[in-house]
Amino acid sequence: MNKKTRKKALLTEGKESSVLIRMSIPMAIGILSLFFFNLADTYFVAKLGSKPLTALGFCLPLTLFLMNINLGIGTGATSIISKLIGEEKQELCLKRTIAASYLFLSVLCLAYVFTVLFFLKDIFYFLGAAEDTVVFIKAYLKPWLLGSILLTLLMLTSAILRATGDTKTPSMIMLCAGIGNACLNPLFIFGFYSIPAMGIKGAAYATVLSWGIAFIFALYLLQKKSGLLNFKSFKGATFFKDIKPVLKVGLPAALSNVLVPLSSSVLTWFLAKEGEVYVGAFGIANRLEPIALVVVIVLTASIVPFVGQNWGAGEIKRIQRGMLFSFKFVLIFEAVVALLMLISSPLICQVFTTDLPLRESLETYLYLVPISFGLQGVAMLVTSFLNAFQKPLLASLIIIIRLLLFQVPLAFIGIKYMGAPGVFLGKSIAGLLSGLVALLFYHFVIKEKLLEQNKSNQS
Structure with a gap:
């Protein structure tokens, strides 16, 4: 296990209560940032009128479904990766597990996105959305879904960072993403100078852009702090063996x-x-x-x-x-x-x-x-x-x-x-x-x- 990773395997040392509190305080900031993220979208879209706000409500089950899948797979990744770090061995296995997790979750996300896009109208007519509401739903959900691969990869990267014992970095990244989303929302929704007013579609673009920037920083910091990213270690022949414990x-x-x-x-x-x-x-x-x-x-x-x-x-x-x-x-x-x-x-x-x-x-x-x-x-x-x-x-x-x-x-x-x-x-x-x-x-x-x-x- 390299020195970068070993520095983060600190959850086996110190008073248990102190370790858990130290991990939890920055994580609380990250969780509250997620609430702020959703609140910002709702607040600014509400200013467009009741129909766009209703459309946002109809989108919620589909967006929450993907987030819950990401959280579940992220829990599996955190569990397996943290155990491998605690054992202080099998570094190649650790890196292969991380690479396999990125590939699996990316494919799963894309499969979900294209399935929902294909059946988009049918889903919302079944849920009881009116024709004029579906117009707003499509305007918001299409860019949100196409950009959701960035959310998926961001959530997995945050889970891996937590597995190393670092809860501060992903929390601060989510805080910055939440603030960025709140700042971009009015610019993209209502327009500003050369930025055209995009309405409810602008809320989706602001969210996706915030995810993208946050993911790039998270990926960079994960590699800098732990050195665990090595996609060259990925082997197609061992993919199912590597991803099986996570799943x-x-x-x-x-x-x-x-x-x-x-x-x-x-x-x-x-x-x-x-x-x-x-x-x-x-x-x-x-x-x-x-x-x-x-x-x-x-x-x-x-x-x-x-x-x-x-x-x-x-x-x-x-x-x-x-x-x-x-x-x-x-x-x-x-x-x-x-x-x-x-x-x-x-x-x-x-x-x-x-x-x-x-x-x-x-x-x-x-x-x-x-x-x-x-x-x-x-x-x-x-x-x-x-x-x-x-x-x-x-x-x-x-x-x-x-x-x-x-x-x-x-x-x-x-x-x-x-x-x-x-x-x-x-x-x-x-x-x-x-x-x-x-x-x-x-x-x-x-x-x-x-x-x-x-x-x-x-x-």
Whole structure:
């Protein structure tokens, strides 16, 4: 393992809590930058009128689908690469794995793009988009899709950087990309001097250009900091062997990620039967929830390289201490968040709407759901822990249990007996129960790994 890479294999050293906090703080900046990215597009497109904004809403499922696939494969890459770095050997295998990941994800992205473009009209007519809305959808989605290969490669490069233990670089790159997108949006949408006004199409061009610049910088910094990029090491004969471990973790993670928006769609369908006001409240709540869970999200991203490197180095006890710290921190932090959301719920509702029924619906959500964020966060941590240990089916099972076994049935029962508040209550109970189930999964897997290490030490 060369010196550049070894410098980044630092997750096996130092106090576990300090390492995880050091990784998570810059990552929080990156996650918040992604929220800012989406907010900028929505804010400026809204100024074009309701039709372009509606078109942007119709595009969301297709854009989120690709992002979730990228995140899943990126999780697989982070898991395998961080383990190889922790082992401090097989550098050629490490470089071949990285090269194979770039090739596979590029081909997958292009296949998705051309499939969607071919069926574009049919997809949105099926979803119920009007003819005049489809015009705006095509104007935005065509350049977005054609440029999405840059997003795919940027997300993979960021995942590889995190696998080396560097969370600061990808976070700062995403922050700069978010700021760049916000600056380019008004120029491309409304025009500026020699730049013509492009309307909703300009929002897509601004986004793609931001991705492109960010990807070039990320690729340059990855090579400069780690020296891991070597596409000459790629061998067609070993491609399937190199990509198989990544897909073993990445594909189940990607497929389980896709369940989240699907489950949310089912709950939206339930609420629509009770009235649009509840759908509106649920929509606002879905934008608030990621912000309330941002600490959990960054910790889950930090857990994968932390577990991977320490597993590769044989430091199972260190992993156990890191996970216990993460559980305690998330439970305490999210308890405070839930209390603050409960106390400030009237103020939060006033910020988003002046409509009284909508405010009352949102307040009901804020009373019932945030109490589950702590144990829901534990479930998210255990999912990352299992992915890092290359147990993707168990990780996917936790998500399936939460969404399909608990959330959808409990929401169905809730709406039958309590109306719309029953959906919120069902979602809350599902979060609590999934956290308890996840803790059982964690207990059995960490016990198994400790026994394996003891046997290895004795022999």
